[in-house]
Amino acid sequence: MTKAIAILHLSDIHMGSGFSHGRINPKTGLNTRLEDFVNTLSQCIDRAINQPVDLVLFGGDAFPDATPPPYVQEAFACQFRRLADAKIPTVLLVGNHDQHSQGNGGASLSIYRTLAVPGFIVGDSIKTHRIATRNGEIQVITLPWLTRSTLLTRPETEGLSLAEVNDLLIKKLEPVLEAEIRQLDRTIPTVLLGHLMVDRANLGAERFLAVGKGFTIPISLLIRPEFDYVALGHVHKHQNLNPSNDPPIIYPGSIERVDFSEEKEEKGYVSIEIAKGKVTWEFCPLPARPFCTIEVDASEKDDPQAAILNAIAKKKIENAVVRLIYKIRSEQLDAIDNGAIQEALKSAHSYTIRPELVSQLARPRLPELGVGTSLDPIEALKTYLTSRDDLKDIMPDLLEAAQSLLDSDRDSWLETEEEKGTKTQLTLEIGE
Incomplete structure (x- = not known):
């Protein structure tokens, strides 16, 4: 046999x-x-x-x-x-x-x-x-x-x-x-x-x-x-x-x-x-090194520092590669103790901390753009622009540019380069 x-x-x-x-x-x-x-x-x-x-x-x-x-x-x-x-x-x-x-x-x-x-x-x-x-x-x-x-x-x-x-x-x-x-x-x-x-x-x-x-x-x-x-x-x-x-x-x-x-x-x-x-x-x-992402929106919290530390405590970060991404408003910056956050992350193999400032401008709530709606892209953009007084002057130009992009042939999005005297086309890479 x-x-x-x-x-x-x-x-x-x-x-x-x-x-x-x-x-x-x-x-x-x-x-x-x-x-x-x-x-x-x-x-x-x-x-x-x-x-x-x-x-x-x-x-x-x-x-x-x-x-x-x-x-x-x-x-x-x-x-x-x-x-x-x-x-x-x-x-x-x-x-x-x-x-x-x-x-x-x-x-x-x-x-x-x-x-x-x-x-x-x-x-x-x-x-x-x-x-x-x-x-x-x-x-x-x-x-x-x-x-x-x-x-x-x-x-x-x-x-x-x-x-x-x-x-x-x-x-x-x-x-x-x-x-x-x-x-x-x-x-x-x-x-x-x-x-x-x-x-x-x-x-x-x-x-x-x-x-x-x-x-x-x-x-x-x-x-x-x-x-x-x-x-x-x-x-x-x-x-x-x-x-x-x-x-x-x-x-x-x-x-x-x-x-x-x-x-x-x-x-x-x-x-x-x-x-x-x-x-x-x-x-x-195989026991590959774990990666762990911690995301926290602390922008609406009375105690943003506590919200961040609580989010870290809920994750298994020991010996992991960790990235912490938290959102806060600029007036909350003084409430953040970076030393305490680093201390909370010290059991990780390595870590990065990425704070993101939330815009001061109040963002309008638009139910037309919520989950379950079925507006086409141009209508969705028009709805959004209508809600923005600061963009009304350039609204026609933005709509025209968006329509032009949607109408363009897919191949026009492909970059070209000269490679050994001949044109070649490169695939656009999808970002993270």
Whole structure:
């Protein structure tokens, strides 16, 4: 009977991120957030060695950019070197943050190929890798982060909108991927390892981290009977895009929280047992550093200081990265004791305090703009402007400008830049 192959699938380590949320550890001289990332990665490697697994798949984005400081590179390498010492084959896929902005290829990961680290494969091209493991052979198709320059030439993209370029990229990718699929050995398991944005994905923090030079792949390209498992990277929120599991299409998510947009997301990796035509998987949580947001509107409180301290006391802040956001009026400033607030936050791993002054101008209550109303945007704006005596003189101009924005074509919102002599369009990033 054929044995199942055990795989550990992790992604989006981003080692070296979030230093602003940490502090210098006086014993090591390192930022405590770097130590957090090393700790969670170490637990992944521990699991791989102790189980042991037959193969480790890394879905891309080792660092925040392609040229991390040497000590961050070393911290990453020390952990992955343990896999080489344990003779566990490992595939390191190139993600968008691993690519140098001035060229193709995974600048931050290519050293592992250059040094010929035993058992390590750097996936920087669309290619099928046949890998011998302790429990049999498996084939892994690597699909790294693709930019338009990977598959398209300048004349092909000139003058096209973002949507048209996306469609053209998909048409170019389909035959390339199909060529790999046709060469597969149908007697052994197959995994597609891709760093990409799938159209069904629920975005995590990657929307804040990535410059939009990639494109979205339809999930239909991934739901193929030839694939036993689809291992993804890029989106930081763990999810299975194909609940019927034929095949499972899995983002493990990032292993540590990189910022407050990931505050409520569970972090971890995926453990897989795979044989030809059969696969089981489970998400394995990691004890990532908690993030905690405390928001207080103390502007209407008689004792704003007490309101802020009470809000802090209600939260579990010990060893967490905390941000305190409180609203007060300018005349309440003298009632705030910053020393006492800092004392209340001292059990946190780190904290930031962000006071917000509420405008002195009385804001009119407009029931027309309340919850449950269905005014169109122009009517809503008109209702608001009518209530503002200080804006009545410029009301016609504001309404005209708003209508112009609503009528404009979506593509006019896309910025353009000159990149190597050709126009390219950038995706507008969604703010926090």
